[in-house]
Structure formats: C-alpha cells, structure tokens
Amino acid sequence: MAKLKIVSFNDGARSFILESFGKVVDKENYVVEMSDPSQRVLTPDGDEIRFDQFAGIKKGSEVFIKSDIVSLVRLAGELVK
Amino acid sequence: MSFLDKLSSIVKVDLSKLKNFKISILSGLKFQVNIVNNNTIQINPDKYPPEQQKKLQGILKEHFEKGGLIIEDLSLSRLEQFNQVDGSSQTQATLEYFKGKIPAQDLEILRYSIYLKSVFESGQSVTEIKQQLNERFGDRGRNICNLYSAGYFGTQIRPLYDSLFNQPNFSPEKFTQIYELIVTESPYAFFVSRATSREAVLLEITRKMETSRKYGIRNINIHGIGKGNEETIYFVLDKIRDKILQPPEILREGDVLVVKITFKTM
Numbered sequence: 001m002a003k004l005k006i007v008s009f010n011d012g013a014r015s016f017i018l019e020s021f022g023k024v025v026d027k028e029n030y031v032v033e034m035s036d037p038s039q040r041v042l043t044p045d046g047d048e049i050r051f052d053q054f055a056g057i058k059k060g061s062e063v064f065i066k067s068d069i070v071s072l073v074r075l076a077g078e079l080v081k
Numbered sequence: 082m083s084f085l086d087k088l089s090s091i092v093k094v095d096l097s098k099l100k101n102f103k104i105s106i107l108s109g110l111k112f113q114v115n116i117v118n119n120n121t122i123q124i125n126p127d128k129y130p131p132e133q134q135k136k137l138q139g140i141l142k143e144h145f146e147k148g149g150l151i152i153e154d155l156s157l158s159r160l161e162q163f164n165q166v167d168g169s170s171q172t173q174a175t176l177e178y179f180k181g182k183i184p185a186q187d188l189e190i191l192r193y194s195i196y197l198k199s200v201f202e203s204g205q206s207v208t209e210i211k212q213q214l215n216e217r218f219g220d221r222g223r224n225i226c227n228l229y230s231a232g233y234f235g236t237q238i239r240p241l242y243d244s245l246f247n248q249p250n251f252s253p254e255k256f257t258q259i260y261e262l263i264v265t266e267s268p269y270a271f272f273v274s275r276a277t278s279r280e281a282v283l284l285e286i287t288r289k290m291e292t293s294r295k296y297g298i299r300n301i302n303i304h305g306i307g308k309g310n311e312e313t314i315y316f317v318l319d320k321i322r323d324k325i326l327q328p329p330e331i332l333r334e335g336d337v338l339v340v341k342i343t344f345k346t347m
C-alpha cells in the first residue's frame with residue numbers, strides 16, 4: 001500500500017498550507033487564527049511565529065514549527081529520518 | 082476512497098503505482114502537477130480552481146491527522162543535512178563520549194556545534210545558524226560552538242577528562258569544575274568577532290590573560306576569520322607585545338587565522 005511520509009512546500013505555498021489549518025497572517029506579519037485574528041499561533045516554546053519563520057506543522061494537537069535549526073531538530077528531527 | 086484515490090481524483094493523474102512517496106506543494110511555478118522519480122508528486126495549487134484547492138487542503142489535513150509531517154522545503158533540506166551529520170558514526174562517537182560527562186544541554190549544543198562545523202567546512206554560510214544558536218543558548222552556546230569549531234573538545238577537554246580519570250582520586254566533580262571554567266571563560270582561547278571593537282577585544286584578551294595566569298595557564302590561542310578580524314588580532318598583538326613571548330606562533334589556513342601567544346612570567 002502506498003505510504004505518504006512527508007508533505008513539503010515551498011516559500012510561495014506558505015499561505016496555502018496555513019489556510020489548510022485555519023490560519024492567516026496579521027498586519028504585523030504573524031501567524032494568527034483565522035477565526036480569531038487577535039490570537040497569535042504559538043510554538044511549544046511559547047514563541048509567536050512570523051510568517052517567514054513558519055517552517056511546518058506536525059500532529060500533537062497542532063504543533064507549529066519555526067525555521068530555526070533547534071526547533072526543526074527538536075520538533076521534526078525524528079520524523080524526517 | 083483511499084488517500085491515494087482521493088489525491089488521484091484531484092490531480093487527475095493515476096498514482097496507484099506509487100509506493101513510498103512525498104508530496105511537494107509548490108506555488109508560483111508553471112506546471113499543475115509533476116511526478117519526479119516516481120516518488121515525489123509536485124503539485125502547484127495555484128493552477129487548480131478554488132474547489133479543488135479546498136480538496137487538496139483536506140488531503141493535507143488528513144495526512145496531518147495521521148501523524149504526518151508538513152514542512153517547508155528549505156527546512157526539510159536543512160533537517161536532512163543535520164540528520165546526515167548527526168547520524169554519522171564520528172558524530173555519534175563524540176556525543177557518546179561526552180554523554181554523562183557534560184550537562185545534557187551542553188551535549189545538545191555540542192550536537193549543533195558539530196553540525197555547524199560541518200556546514201562551515203562545506204563552504205556554506207553559518208551566520209544564520211550561529212545567530213539562532215546564540216539566541217537559543219546565549220553565551221554558553223556561543224562558547225561551546227566556538228570551542229568545538231576550533232577543536233578544543235578533542236584537543237583539550239577530552240584529554241583533560243582522560244587525564245583526570247586516570248588519577249587515583251578521580252571524581253567527576255573535578256572535571257566538571259574545570260570544564261565549567263573552560264566553557265564559561267574559554268581560558269585557552271579567544272574568538273575575535275566582527276561585532277566587537279579592537280579596544281574591547283584588547284580589554285577582553287588582557288582580562289583573560291590575567292584570569293588564565295591564576296589557573297597556571299600561560300597560553301591563549303586567538304582565533305579570527307577574515308581580514309577585519311585579522312587586523313584586530315595584529316592590533317592587539319602590538320599592544321600586548323611586552324607581555325608575551327616573541328614571536329607568537331601564527332597558523333593560517335585560508336581565511337582562518339590562529340595566533341598562539343605565551344605569556345611572560347611576571
């Protein structure tokens with residue numbers, strides 16, 4: 001049976017991916033909830049995420065991943081092996 | 082309807098022959114759908130009507146709900162590069178050696194330091210990664226990165242542990258005490274940064290020389306990369322010439338300059 005491991009996306013598809021999860025970007029360029037734009041999305045470390053820093057998402061409820069190397073390794077390292 | 086059937090119905094391509102595959106969502110390109118090496122489906126959502134885009138987004142959510150990862154491609158490349166370095170037998174041997182000997186967070190920093198050095202050696206820029214590590218781990222992170230990059234974990238810290246371990250009255254605390262000094266004060270080394278003025282570098286090296294003397298250390302290696310830092314090093318050498326044995330030992334490899342100085346006894 002076919003198995004899908006990873007979905008990747010390019011820089012231009014960031015908005016498309018975020019919209020899939022009900023997220024948009026506010027005036028200050030931070031990722032927010034579409035249903036409540038005053039609510040900025042947070043990483044597990046409690047950081048807000050700028051649009052250009054959004055690197056991905058994984059389950060656990062919704063874990064948003066920033067693009068710095070430590071976040072990538074801590075949150076997605078095992079899934080890419 | 083299976084996941085693959087749903088996807089096939091959206092992209093209008095028979096995907097039933099694929100086994101392990103990846104989906105790549107690529108906006109802004111000319112094609113609608115493209116299959117690469119029979120394992121990567123490249124889809125450009127811009128080329129689909131809104132209704133199909135919604136269905137595609139539903140596919141992504143379904144993948145996510147099954148525990149799948151959705152990741153930006155540059156981050157994916159970086160992560161794959163990291164995993165390659167991190168999974169090598171050499172890296173694992175280094176980490177295994179220091180496991181339990183240094184604090185857990187330092188071991189994590191060491192992992193990133195090994196990766197950083199590998200990126201540097203491959204000729205890529207490390208400025209952004211260094212900045213990220215500084216933001217995350219502060220001065221301690223920067224020191225460990227610098228010490229590892231300059232080889233001190235192999236040439237100083239490991240031999241130090243082995244030497245202490247072979248002494249009859251060895252205790253891990255003895256090593257920890259000296260290790261702490263090394264990673265907080267870096268007594269063997271000074272790393273010249275472009276962000277620091279010549280005068281500040283001179284002040285810091287003079288202070289480090291005084292600290293090192295207290296612990297019976299009589300050498301410091303001054304490290305610098307690039308012309309600006311090299312000029313700073315020669316400025317400092319001129320100012321401290323009466324305090325050090327002449328001539329200092331100068332090692333150069335490409336842009337990297339290391340000057341080994343030995344202090345005069347007071």
